[in-house]
Amino acid sequence: MPVIEVCGGNAVNLKYNESYQKFREEVRDFLTQNWTPEDVAANPVVNELRRGLGGGARTDERATEFRRAAVSEGYLYRSVPRAYGGSEQQPDPLKATIIAEEFHNAKAPYELSNQGPAMLVPTLLAHGTEEQKTTYIESTLMGHIRWCQGYSEPGAGSDLAALRTTGVLEGDAWVVNGQKIWTSNASDADMMFALIRTEPDAPKHDGITYMLIDMKSPGLDIRPLRQMDGEAHFNEIFFDDVRVPRDSIVGDRGNGWKVSRSTLKAERALIGNASMQRRTLDGAVALAQLTEVRGRKAIEDPAVREKLADLDARVCAAEFNGYRLLTAGHRGEDPGLSGLVTKLYASQLSYDIAMLALEISSDRAMLGQGETIAPFDGMMMGSFNGAFMLALGGGAPNIQRNVIGERGLGLPRDVRK
Amino acid sequence: MDFGISEDQVLLKDSVRKFLEAECPTTRVREIMESDSGHDADLWQSMVDLGLTALPISESFGGAGLEVLDLALIAEELGFACTPGPFLGNALGTIALQASSNTEAQNRWLPRIAAGQTLATYAAGEKIGVWDAQDFEVRHSGGKLYGEKPLVPFAAVADILVVAALDSQSHVPDLFLVERGADGMTTKDLIGNDMTRRTSTVHFDGTEAIALGGGTEAIDRVRDTALVLLAADAYGGATRCLEMTRDYVMIREQFGQTIAHFQGIKHQLADLATDLVPTCSLWWYAAHAIDHIEDRAAHTSALAKARITDLFDEMGRKGIELHGGIGFTWEHDIHLWVRRSLFDRAFFGEASYHRARAADLRGW
Numbered sequence: 054m055p056v057i058e059v060c061g062g063n064a065v066n067l068k069y070n071e072s073y074q075k076f077r078e079e080v081r082d083f084l085t086q087n088w089t090p091e092d093v094a095a096n097p098v099v100n101e102l103r104r105g106l107g108g109g110a111r112t113d114e115r116a117t118e119f120r121r122a123a124v125s126e127g128y129l130y131r132s133v134p135r136a137y138g139g140s141e142q143q144p145d146p147l148k149a150t151i152i153a154e155e156f157h158n159a160k161a162p163y164e165l166s167n168q169g170p171a172m173l174v175p176t177l178l179a180h181g182t183e184e185q186k187t188t189y190i191e192s193t194l195m196g197h198i199r200w201c202q203g204y205s206e207p208g209a210g211s212d213l214a215a216l217r218t219t220g221v222l223e224g225d226a227w228v229v230n231g232q233k234i235w236t237s238n239a240s241d242a243d244m245m246f247a248l249i250r251t252e253p254d255a256p257k258h259d260g261i262t263y264m265l266i267d268m269k270s271p272g273l274d275i276r277p278l279r280q281m282d283g284e285a286h287f288n289e290i291f292f293d294d295v296r297v298p299r300d301s302i303v304g305d306r307g308n309g310w311k312v313s314r315s316t317l318k319a320e321r322a323l324i325g326n327a328s329m330q331r332r333t334l335d336g337a338v339a340l341a342q343l344t345e346v347r348g349r350k351a352i353e354d355p356a357v358r359e360k361l362a363d364l365d366a367r368v369c370a371a372e373f374n375g376y377r378l379l380t381a382g383h384r385g386e387d388p389g390l391s392g393l394v395t396k397l398y399a400s401q402l403s404y405d406i407a408m409l410a411l412e413i414s415s416d417r418a419m420l421g422q423g424e425t426i427a428p429f430d431g432m433m434m435g436s437f438n439g440a441f442m443l444a445l446g447g448g449a450p451n452i453q454r455n456v457i458g459e460r461g462l463g464l465p466r467d468v469r470k
Numbered sequence: 471m472d473f474g475i476s477e478d479q480v481l482l483k484d485s486v487r488k489f490l491e492a493e494c495p496t497t498r499v500r501e502i503m504e505s506d507s508g509h510d511a512d513l514w515q516s517m518v519d520l521g522l523t524a525l526p527i528s529e530s531f532g533g534a535g536l537e538v539l540d541l542a543l544i545a546e547e548l549g550f551a552c553t554p555g556p557f558l559g560n561a562l563g564t565i566a567l568q569a570s571s572n573t574e575a576q577n578r579w580l581p582r583i584a585a586g587q588t589l590a591t592y593a594a595g596e597k598i599g600v601w602d603a604q605d606f607e608v609r610h611s612g613g614k615l616y617g618e619k620p621l622v623p624f625a626a627v628a629d630i631l632v633v634a635a636l637d638s639q640s641h642v643p644d645l646f647l648v649e650r651g652a653d654g655m656t657t658k659d660l661i662g663n664d665m666t667r668r669t670s671t672v673h674f675d676g677t678e679a680i681a682l683g684g685g686t687e688a689i690d691r692v693r694d695t696a697l698v699l700l701a702a703d704a705y706g707g708a709t710r711c712l713e714m715t716r717d718y719v720m721i722r723e724q725f726g727q728t729i730a731h732f733q734g735i736k737h738q739l740a741d742l743a744t745d746l747v748p749t750c751s752l753w754w755y756a757a758h759a760i761d762h763i764e765d766r767a768a769h770t771s772a773l774a775k776a777r778i779t780d781l782f783d784e785m786g787r788k789g790i791e792l793h794g795g796i797g798f799t800w801e802h803d804i805h806l807w808v809r810r811s812l813f814d815r816a817f818f819g820e821a822s823y824h825r826a827r828a829a830d831l832r833g834w
Contacts, residue, residue: 338834352834355826361834362825366752366773373751376473384474391751394744401744451733457743458736462716465730 088161112196116162138191169193169200203247220249239288263309327371397453404440490551503665518586531580539757542702549706554666559623563590566632571683591628593619603643611638615674625670646679664813697775704782776821782811
């Protein structure tokens with residue numbers, strides 16, 4: 054029996070040692086010199102929920118100038134090569150956390166996290182031509198080209214590969230006909246990355262091409278889709294003989310399913326990130342601290358405290374699991390189940406946090422956003438509705454359960470046709 | 471920065487797993503847990519030979535000088551294998567001695583614990599639910615201990631007990647050491663749900679005890695370590711229940727196919743895995759915090775213990791349900807872990823107590 058040798062005990066190393074403290078000070082100095090904070094909203098829950106979004110998503114000239122400076126310092130878009138407008142840094146979750154915290158506190162423009170930077174950019178980096186990379190990546194990172202995603206169709210949701218929007222090559226252009234649905238932010242978007250069936254005779258996964266489509270193309274029609282909370286975040290897109298230049302495809306024709314996998318993987322990582330859950334939980338704590346129910350602050354209720362602590366444990370687990378995934382990625386290890394579960398985990402957690410916020414709001418939880426007699430004008434309803442978007446975006450929960458069961462636990466595949 | 475376990479740590483886990491698979495399969499677990507003392511000297515000696523008792527002890531005292539995370543990785547494997555015996559109590563007694571300020575006692579006992587010549591245990595909890603050092607009533611006065619510690623792991627076989635008690639002179643909690651057979655000490659074995667880890671009530675009536683020093687800081691460090699070791703044990707146990715259940719549904723046939731083909735079963739297992747898997751990072755973090763991030767140790771260890779012992783219970787319950795009738799028989803092994811989960815849940819205080827502590831520690 055071999056006796057265990059003394060092992061290195063520093064595999065987990067999260068200490069904010071001196072070099073990180075120094076790094077934080079550098080980031081702070083940079084922000085002080087380059088960005089003046091935005092006004093703070095009067096509503097503390099709004100601040101907690103939207104912390105960082107105040108200036109974070111701005112794309113005006115001043116924001117662009119600031120972002121370029123932050124990229125050249127190595128603070129933003131750290132995994133994107135310099136040649137395409139990123140800052141090409143070694144992965145370091147602790148530095149990334151410090152940057153995120155300090156930029157949020159300063160309400161400074163931050164990395165844009167919508168579908169262009171989060172989904173298209175990783176796809177172009179993996180499969181795009183040199184020309185596509187230079188044309189699209191930097192302007193997408195700066196928010197000058199805004200993207201929407203054209204994947205789902207009325208008959209192709211969970212079974213995405215059943216999509217039927219067609220593209221037929223006629224001379225120097227693809228002629229596209231059909232319909233997409235659940236397209237977020239389509240009316241603001243300049244371009245769409247879409248999956249189009251170009252090889253009708255091939256097996257369903259092999260007949261799809263990944264296409265970049267100008268939203269101003271003649272024959273392309275956008276119709277808003279009103280959702281359960283009354284907002285219209287999504288749209289339906291109709292294509293009637295829309296002409297798309299022949300070279301506006303990513304990867305080979307018929308290879309779009311494979312190309313899109315890198316995008317979906319990126320989306321799972323985006324949705325799996327715990328910062329949104331941490332912000333929402335901070336909002337719920339602020340709500341409990343300020344809301345008085347039957348003569349007592351909600352935060353003084355032991356039942357509320359216990360539920361908040363349980364959610365805190367779940368958010369902490371998601372945050373630390375995020376560190377683990379980053380480390381695994383850096384080491385080139387397959388994270389296995391710990392990578393597959395993040396999306397389902399985060400969407401359930403979001404829903405449970407939102408439900409506790411409604412519980413804290415007592416009877417006023419029946420009131421909608423903007424109603425002034427509800428605590429914080431009913432703002433927590435945004436998290437409630439947001440939890441559904443999180444659950445359904447990028448694959449419904451039961452599809453996630455299939456993926457976890459089949460790929461993660463090795464259970465047999467469902468019968469699929 | 472890194473957040474993963476090192477190659478050495480993977481090796482450590484693998485050696486312990488292979489050792490336990492070979493030396494302590496569930497047939498052996500059952501023999502030991504049904505014996506009088508629940509402690510098997512041969513198995514324990516093999517674990518000593520493997521280096522498990524020396525692991526957390528400083529090199530200057532003949533140990534390997536490793537950290538709480540390394541110790542917790544062992545606890546995970548013991549939970550995975552449902553290993554019976556005094557590992558937990560011995561580890562806590564060791565950590566307490568190390569955290570004390572009595573170098574003479576450390577010199578005397580730590581090398582002996584490392585070499586497996588002395589078995590230690592730790593006595594903390596008192597009246598129902600009392601685990602906070604500030605509330606202990608067992609007192610040390612004129613060199614002697616008075617009072618009762620109701621839940622002490624393997625007190626019946628331990629050579630030394632490290633006891634957290636109130637010092638009558640200074641009126642602060644502190645650590646004390648009692649040797650087996652000391653006058654005025656009586657032990658009574660308890661009926662436990664978990665048959666793999668025995669406990670006794672220890673009564674002190676003027677029992678001679680050496681003052682170890684260390685105070686509340688040392689007692690709190692032992693508590694945080696205990697919470698992490700219980701969380702790691704629960705994680706290992708829950709993982710084993712999940713794997714056993716997964717393996718069973720892949721061979722059990724009903725309605726002409728294995729029941730793993732039913733989405734109702736696949737989705738239930740996926741949900742359990744989704745809850746459980748990310749919590750591994752929670753106890754890793756808490757273990758690391760005890761040695762390196764002082765101001766996060768109490769909070770994260772409380773959250774890890776509460777969350778993961780809850781999940782161990784749930785995993786055991788769903789595991790039995792998915793096994794069907796066979797899961798409720800004595801013959802099937804899964805109840806060994808269900809019993810073990812009841813220890814992890816209760817020892818050092820229930821989940822809601824630690825969630826309440828965690829809320830306080832957040833400053834809410």
